[in-house]
Amino acid sequence: xxxxxxxxxxxxxxxxxxxxxxxxxxxxxxxxxxxxxxxxxxxxxxxxxxxxxxxxxxxxxxxxxxxxxxxxxxxxxxxxxxxxxxxxxx
Numbered sequence: 172x173x174x175x176x177x178x179x180x181x182x183x184x185x186x187x188x189x190x191x192x193x194x195x196x197x198x199x200x201x202x203x204x205x206x207x208x209x210x211x212x213x214x215x216x217x218x219x220x221x222x223x224x225x226x227x228x229x230x231x232x233x234x235x236x237x238x239x240x241x242x243x244x245x246x247x248x249x250x251x252x253x254x255x256x257x258x259x260x261x
Contacts, residue, residue, distance in 0.1 A: 183191060206214070224230045 183194060186194075221230075225232050
């Protein structure tokens with residue numbers, strides 16, 4: 172028996188946040204190697220460049236705590252504005 176993706180999504184969105192996050196983490200891990208070799212190479216080049224800039228003092232890093240705080244704020248705002256976010260009943 173196959174369940175349509177939109178039915179799965181509708182059901183999953185009713186789950187408690189912790190359960191949805193757990194599923195999202197599992198789904199992301201299942202596609203971790205999805206990037207093509209060209210994309211991986213480009214990311215590695217970018218990472219090496221940024222590390223070098225920081226080590227040479229040409230730029231400063233941003234503390235992870237600040238990055239996560241801003242990311243949570245942006246995510247909360249995006250959810251608030253999205254049609255899916257407005258559909259939630261809890």
